[in-house]
Amino acid sequence: MEAKLKELKKRLTEVYDLQCAASLLYWDQSTYMPSGGATARGRQTALVEQLAHEKLTDPAVGRLLEELQSYGESLPYDSDDAAILRIARKNYERATKVPSDFMAAMSNHFADTYQVWTQARPANDFSMVEPYLEKTLEYSRRFADYFEYDHIADPLIDYYAEEGLKTETIRALFTDLREQLVPLVKQVTERKPLDDACLRRHFPEQQQWDFGVKVIKQLGYDFQRGRQDKTHHPFMTKFSLGDVRITTRFKENDLGEGLFSTIHEAGHAMYEQGIRMELEGTPLAGGTSSGVHESQSRLWENIVGRSRGFWQHFYPQLQETFPQQLKNVDLDTFYRAINRIEPSLIRTSADELTYNLHVMIRFDLELAMLEGKLAIKDLPEAWRERYKSDLGVFDSGDQDGVLQDVHWHFGPIGGMFQGYTLGNILSAQYYEAALKAHPEIPDQTRQGEFSTLHRWLRENIYQHGAKYGALELTERATGSSLTIDPYMRYLKTKFGELYSL
Amino acid sequence: MEAKLKELKKRLTEVYDLQCAASLLYWDQSTYMPSGGATARGRQTALVEQLAHEKLTDPAVGRLLEELQSYGESLPYDSDDAAILRIARKNYERATKVPSDFMAAMSNHFADTYQVWTQARPANDFSMVEPYLEKTLEYSRRFADYFEYDHIADPLIDYYAEEGLKTETIRALFTDLREQLVPLVKQVTERKPLDDACLRRHFPEQQQWDFGVKVIKQLGYDFQRGRQDKTHHPFMTKFSLGDVRITTRFKENDLGEGLFSTIHEAGHAMYEQGIRMELEGTPLAGGTSSGVHESQSRLWENIVGRSRGFWQHFYPQLQETFPQQLKNVDLDTFYRAINRIEPSLIRTSADELTYNLHVMIRFDLELAMLEGKLAIKDLPEAWRERYKSDLGVFDSGDQDGVLQDVHWHFGPIGGMFQGYTLGNILSAQYYEAALKAHPEIPDQTRQGEFSTLHRWLRENIYQHGAKYGALELTERATGSSLTIDPYMRYLKTKFGELYSL
Structure with missing residues (x-):
């Protein structure tokens, strides 16, 4: 069980690290990035976020969580490992319940809406959105x-x-x-x-x-x-x-x-x-x-x-x-x-x-x-x-x-x-x-x-x-x-x- | 062929974008990162570089290059697409010829050597390295x-x-x-x-x-x-x-x-x-x-x-x-x-x-x-x-x-x-x-x-x-x-x- 827990933690740290890398791409964009960097940056942030999502929803993560469930429940409720297993399971379920093509379609729709809103607000025109x-x-x-x-x-x-x-x-x-x-x-x-x-x-x-x-x-x-x-x-x-x-x-x-x-x-x-x-x-x-x-x-x-x-x-x-x-x-x-x-x-x-x-x-x-x-x-x-x-x-x-x-x-x-x-x-x-x-x-x-x-x-x-x-x-x-x-x-x-x- | 070329380019852009993201992690480390960020940053840069390497050496890239080879050779030598196919093939072969566990072992050795060198140089002691x-x-x-x-x-x-x-x-x-x-x-x-x-x-x-x-x-x-x-x-x-x-x-x-x-x-x-x-x-x-x-x-x-x-x-x-x-x-x-x-x-x-x-x-x-x-x-x-x-x-x-x-x-x-x-x-x-x-x-x-x-x-x-x-x-x-x-x-x-x- 300990080897499995270690393997799970390694995978979860990769998810965490990719989320942090995406945050740095965003931080730089909001602080120091020259205007010429905008197009590529949007692409890069989306890619790193997508890889984080893929790592989180990897079926291997689901299997490890399954195999570790009763072990997690046997640990004291307050222990870090018990909590890690609880929260990781919740995150995994939340991320896998919604099909990724639905999520992608919804994200694209949000991006389109945002573009229209940037026009609609100065135009004071609700009918646009x-x-x-x-x-x-x-x-x-x-x-x-x-x-x-x-x-x-x-x-x-x-x-x-x-x-x-x-x-x-x-x-x-x-x-x-x-x-x-x-x-x-x-x-x-x-x-x-x-x-x-x-x-x-x-x-x-x-x-x-x-x-x-x-x-x-x-x-x-x-x-x-x-x-x-x-x-x-x-x-x-x-x-x-x-x-x-x-x-x-x-x-x-x-x-x-x-x-x-x-x-x-x-x-x-x-x-x-x-x-x-x-x-x-x-x-x-x-x-x-x-x-x-x-x-x-x-x-x-x-x-x-x-x-x-x-x-x-x-x-x-x-x-x-x-x-x-x-x-x-x-x-x-x-x-x-x-x-x-x-x-x-x-x-x-x-x-x-x-x-x-x-x-x-x-x-x-x-x-x-x-x-x-x-x-x-x-x-x-x-x-x-x-x-x-x-x-x-x-x-x-x-x-x-x-x-x-x-x-x-x-x-x-x-x-x-x-x-x-x-x-x-x-x-x-x-x-x-x-x-x-x-x-x-x-x-x-x-x-x-x-x-x-x-x-x-x-x-x-x-x-x-x-x-x-x-x-x-x-x-x-x-x-x-x-x-x-x-x-x-x-x-x-x-x-x-x-x-x- | 054009769909295949498009697919190949999409994959190569992902490699490029991950390399760029790794470069940003390094740039930030060398310019603005507070000292507390060092441990995680090393881990994050290594992960993003590894993902770039995995994307480059994906067998699907090899197959696309194979299928596109004669198409590439049929294009004018000076055309962008011909050159992209030539260089991509060279990069792919170079990256796949060396087993990834050998590369990882060598990288770890370099990191160890670097640590020793940072001590050896001020100590003026070649025998350490x-x-x-x-x-x-x-x-x-x-x-x-x-x-x-x-x-x-x-x-x-x-x-x-x-x-x-x-x-x-x-x-x-x-x-x-x-x-x-x-x-x-x-x-x-x-x-x-x-x-x-x-x-x-x-x-x-x-x-x-x-x-x-x-x-x-x-x-x-x-x-x-x-x-x-x-x-x-x-x-x-x-x-x-x-x-x-x-x-x-x-x-x-x-x-x-x-x-x-x-x-x-x-x-x-x-x-x-x-x-x-x-x-x-x-x-x-x-x-x-x-x-x-x-x-x-x-x-x-x-x-x-x-x-x-x-x-x-x-x-x-x-x-x-x-x-x-x-x-x-x-x-x-x-x-x-x-x-x-x-x-x-x-x-x-x-x-x-x-x-x-x-x-x-x-x-x-x-x-x-x-x-x-x-x-x-x-x-x-x-x-x-x-x-x-x-x-x-x-x-x-x-x-x-x-x-x-x-x-x-x-x-x-x-x-x-x-x-x-x-x-x-x-x-x-x-x-x-x-x-x-x-x-x-x-x-x-x-x-x-x-x-x-x-x-x-x-x-x-x-x-x-x-x-x-x-x-x-x-x-x-x-x-x-x-x-x-x-x-x-x-x-x-x-x-x-x-x-x-």
Whole structure:
């Protein structure tokens, strides 16, 4: 059995290494590649991804998993090998259930849709993508039908976000959240808006870069096992547990943009850097779900990075970095500026509070489409209606309405959005548990000391990689099941104080 | 037949794309990778290279080549498809003749040897590598024996440098060259040495970088289809014909180091950038041999870049860039400094004239070892003897003697060195032919205008990629077979004038 396990692991490491190689091809394309390299690069990335898929779905892998199944079940549940066999089997089944020619046809359709969308959005013309989205919806349903499910969105959520969460669980959670969030946003927007003019002065890029690097080093991002580069759309990527990189971007007339993007990506990266090195090259060597991943970017960006205590430590240094721009801005003014709430049309630039409303609108519309309750032709109007009722703003056209996100125009309908809000919910649940174990964390934050919090996260979340699913991991880390209560407590306290509610 | 040719080309493009992906993994390792990424990167590069090798040696490729052979022979010799079939067949046969487990064992041995060499060189201890080199010699001979040959070095030269040149041809050429070169070097070194103190002042790196970029842009290196980054050991690499990159390094107390390294690598890159785009993804989309490749780096670095005319144009700009350092240095002093000749121990820092003596020593010793006329244990002494007789200098130890180059400690004995001197010989032969066609080239050089020379090289050398072998390409481009005469004319004229011989 040990020889077979070794053989299986060798094959799984090859899958992992090819996925990492594909990630490097993409990283280079987004950071340094000259424009002349584009055509070949698309071909090369597709080839390496295809080879990774072929290696994963090799019938020899299926046979090894079969032969090792009872051995795996005989091992202690918590052992690495038991978990590797569990997760490898899940990945194999997921990858082999859908015929590869169906996957290829669907990928080609997504690529075609994307091309049309890049034209349709600037033209403010939903009718251009309408027939494509109808086909996308059909593909999404057919994809789901290769699996067993309670709700048709379940396989999409499982495949594309690896939540291990059921649609109905998320829907119930989001319904509760929305019921509490919509009135809170309403309360806030009835108050006088906070002023963020101090962030809109001129902040030279190099100083922003240097300050951001200082901050994320102090949070615990390890530059010996990572690096930061510039790109158009910031992301985190990993080439091994010893090489977890982030990218960022800056606006010289918006101090928040680069700073919080840097912290956000560093949060993702610290999760991956914190995975036990023993798991390197196995299917456990990665974050366990998009929601848990997002919980880490959001915890560091928002709960820590937009807190008053954090800036009690860092603001004097920021003022030193930008003496001209910030000398007449006191800490309280700055703190209010970075926490300004304002309902707006665009998800990606939304504030901490209203962001979730954007996400939940998309999630609900996805479900309605998959359930056959909403036709593609009625989508723009349904979008507008929800923006009116939830956020009080809407685009009379579609450019900044239903056409704003790339997701449905480059992937399936279903599974694409829920992770963003699950991440927010989980960030507060984890932070509250860390605080319960270490009540000194807020004091340490005020002193620029983050190792206790970082250690708690590493021990309870990061180190396990993908060993436990989102729900199980949350239970283990917090002693409670997934709940919105800590998140609502956090929001009500923070914004209650900021807006004198 | 056309469907079969299409299928073959598709497979060959996959080989090409995987080789390019492996090159990117290596480029990143040498430029940006954090130290934590090293272990996984070695594994990843080896895997992608192995997959490229498996794709090339797939029996289906062999069958397609078989079925297409007479079709290929029926096509006009000069057609792309005929050449693709010829070269693909050669590559396939070369890759399949050596069993893959032998290749793997040899690669592992090279990796082990390299590790020992990294210890042995600083310890100045040849005895550490001696048993490894004995095994390397055995591997090199066994490798050759998988092929038919006239001289045992032929298969090594063909495989590792793709010269298509016979050992005896090179030996005859080198014997002639050495007979003329040794007395010339002797004459030069009897004169008063040229003074290069003006290059040893402090030259800040960023200005060196900017000046170098300006120069290579003007020579014709296309930054839309390439880029330059910093590394320890400069190299050129290619991820497609639209993405041909170079790396460089600088010493702030040696102006020549970075400047000529930049031009050298740009010379390699302009060759690859000049290949016809129609050949992209085929086995023709690369330089035809290491010697021809080196001819292009050397032509631009030495024949152009160390000429008086070149600096008549660029020196005033260099003085503007470094006003403090160069204000009292006139053009003639600078020109002499960059052409200082001095026999020395280390090949990589040797001057234009003595460099070839270093190379020919290694080539002759390689042949003697392969022929069984020189035992590994006698190598250090043989090395010293040749340095004494050819260069008049020698290392009493081995650190800067036989241990100085990585080549034999990371690859076979045989085929590793001749390309450097063949490149020098060819650079002069090509330049003379270009001059014959366009006598206005030296005038244009003095005006900083390089398009006529660049165009001649592109039309006669670059565009063909690997369509013609080194000898055939040289015949076509110059109307004459490979000869040292232009090179000796060039050296005698240039250094005769510089040293008043």
